Amino acid sequence: MEAAVWLIILPLLTAFFIGISKLYFKKILAPLVTGSAIIYLYLLILVINHSYPPKVYNVGAWGLMGINLMVDPFSAMFLLMIAILFLPVIIFSVKYIKSHKHKYFIFTYLMTAGIAGMVLTADLFNLYVFLEVSSLSSCALVALKNTNKGIEGTFKYLIMSTLGSFFILLATILTYSLTGTLNMAEISLEFKDIPFQIKSTLMSFFVFGYVIKIGLIPLHAWIPDTYEDSPIPYNVLSSGLVMKSAVYALIKVLYIIFGIDFLDQSGMLHIGVFWGVITFIVAHLLAYQQSNLSRLLAYSSVAQIAYITIGLFVGTEGGLIAGNFHILNHAIMKGTLFLVTAIFYYSLSAVKIEDIKGLGYKFPILSFIFVVASLAIVGLPPFNGFISKWLIVEAAIESGFVYAGFFILVGTFLSLTYYLKVIVTLYTKTEKELLIVKPTLSLRLPTIFLGSLCILFGIVPSIPLSLINKIPKFLLDNGEYIRILLGG
């Protein structure tokens, strides 16, 4: 079964054909991108269904020397996220994006190819390559609107992202020179004999590089700048997939290569949890100050990623499940929020919070969805964010990080302060006459779909959890993963 390989090839091919179609037949863009996205969805479901027990694919039959793709539950969860987000965003963008349409879709497909590659590969260098593919196309997408703010954001993004990539590459090279291999399983085996100090240094390079891409405080500063004036559907993918794929890479490197025991000994777990707590407190305080809706959502993303970090760095089975569930939930919730924001921007160029005043009465259903997603992201029941936050706090308390659990609740309160501010503005009547472009069904439908998932996963969390529950097995015990990768 080669479907996993096609997960990387299909978006690349689509990107290529979009470029050609621009030259010869411009009209087929919409059917091309949606058709490809639908096929992609089918492939994703196919691969996700066969993710347990994990499977290894040798590309080109080179054995361990060549490129290995591996689908385990952890990567399947990310594929599930792509499956949930990608098609709605593409359908949304067909109508939403007006200028540089072809470029937008080319880069979106390239980015998706990069992300799919990152979550599938079992090779450290390929991980880096795919990371670069996704971050560079992501950079290009930020600059797409060609406005001053957009360009400025892109520049900052490029500098910071390159700094991060530099350290990741450095660490990868050092790993290669130490172990002589780039296959994650082999590295992990070789690493048993490397001295503690060298391993710590390597780890701090990896962590530093990836955390720049993830955006924990104080490495978060580029995130709001890039979100401010980029095409908003891209923000859905950016906060849902690009940032998350960096989390994936970091966790994979830390848990598979270094192993949970080393993380515990070196104190990385404590650093991670503490870092997370600081991050979300500061990010919530900063988010309250924003007047621009996209920036507010960006700071909120930083805070949510911090919750995820806490969950993943608690270092227990419960923590990994909780963190992964929150990754999925955050992608859905933030996606919904961004899509509603995008519709507001599309309909009346609303950028600032005060611009959306009174829209609650003009767009009753969309505003309701916005409220649902905000309450979910704040972590109030009965929505999905509540369940994953509950799991995170429970895991944190169980493994002794009581302070983290307590501060998560404080953070919930802080996040309510600004989301409620937006909601109240949404439902404040205004005298101003508004000129509204009515959003079409292709804009509303993806939004409603994602919004209803917020409620569905809150009431029946067992649907995604049946997949997520299998994740810790291959992360906590890296021996299992190594055996499958080498034996496969």
Added chain:
Amino acid sequence: MITPGFLYITGAILLLLPVNDRIKYIISFLITAGALIVTFYLIPGYSFQLDFLKFTLVPVKVDNASKLTGLIFAVGGLAAVIYSIKLCSRFILSLIFVFIGSALTVVFSGDLFTLYVFWELMTISSSFIIIMASDVTKKTGYYYCLMQVAGGLSVLWGTFLQYSATGNLSLNAIEAGIPFFMLAVAIKLAFVGFHTWLPLAYSKAPFYVTVVLSIYTTKVGVYIMSILLSGINILAYAGLISALFGMVMALRQNHALKLLSYSIIIQVGYMIIGISIGTEKGIAGAIFHLVNHILYKTVLFMAVGVVIYTTGKDTLENLGIMGRKIPVTSIATLVAFLGIAGVPFFNGYMSKSLIKEAVQEPLLTWGLNLMSFGTSLIFLKFIYYAFFKNSNVNLTKKPAISMQLGLGFLTVLMLLIGIHPYLLENLMNTDLGIHYFDKKHMLSGIQPFLWSIPVFLLLKKYVVKNYVRLLYFDMYRKMAKILVTTGYQLSNYHDGKLHKYLLWATSTLIILLVLLMF
């Protein structure tokens, strides 16, 4: 098995459908009446289990106390929905249904998880009712929501502590995290110091919203306190202090809604004292008082609502309309007044006597007497404005029939309980062995009321007086200000300069290296 809370939430979803007014009335009546019937036929001892995540939840667990509380909640729901059905839009009505439904579910919940979820759902729905009901309540709704969520989060944290200490979520006695549950209950009960949301929300929100909120919000807190935190004797004194504070504040008010709001704080004081005594009589007294309080306070709020509806404002002067033009409201107000003052043969009397009977310490007994006295005094002022003071306010429109129906229904119940107090004992399946109408109880019941009449006449010029509004110190606004200022300084530090970003990045790298290497 259909539970009343579930029924209400189904009703809320049905009301979201685009239906016309007629169907709206039918749905609302069927759901509210149905919930009352279902609650009436719930069998104490029944419980229902559900597997969720890795917990075994008990969404429904019926016992005597919860059945009685649920029953009065369902009665209140029926009356309040009938009362307000003409006034509120379909969407607000749907939110009200969610609110009532979650309050009922909280009462019947058998584990902390369900309790928290529906506790928070109550907060969310009530906040949105406040925010969306009127143009002037946006900030109030914001304030209310933040306060209530702070309370809800303390329940959550208490739940986590309890869970990690005992390993289960059952809703019995709390072992760990008591301070957090206390904080949560204190906010819900509008305990002095945590009370700021109550007068604000109840006086700003439209009156039909206040009627609904006043039935459930504080009472759910009382019920939960009776389960989780009963028998902590020290709290009785705290309840007394809170009640005395409410008394002083209520006497100063010129607006009927605010007066009633502060009077809730006094009445809740009775319940706190009853629960904190912890004996069977004390807790039963508290629950009975909860029932009675819901009846008369709702009637009073409804009556003030009628005044607002007919005259436009809720100043005490406007209450003068009652003496002349709106007979049903006037009778209901009088009955409610005699009930809240604790006059024998009216409903407040029985629960007050019961709590007094349960109290052993002389200080608390005196406190209770003082509270009864203060309550009578406050409501004499209310009655004075309503019936004795000359006023020249005119009706602008007639009260709706539905409003009078809701009002009348509760008044009949009040009279029933007043004349036959054993009704509540029968409903709760207990026999407390107290003779309500013997000489001793009658005397101690009527005394504060009798005293308050001459005192009111003597001190009339101090009591009936327009006090200046106090701009009191609100600690929470100060705290919020500090947080916002901190955030402002932090955001000023983010001036978008790239060299700053790089500086931060470099220092992070150094810190990380230092931390991991050594």
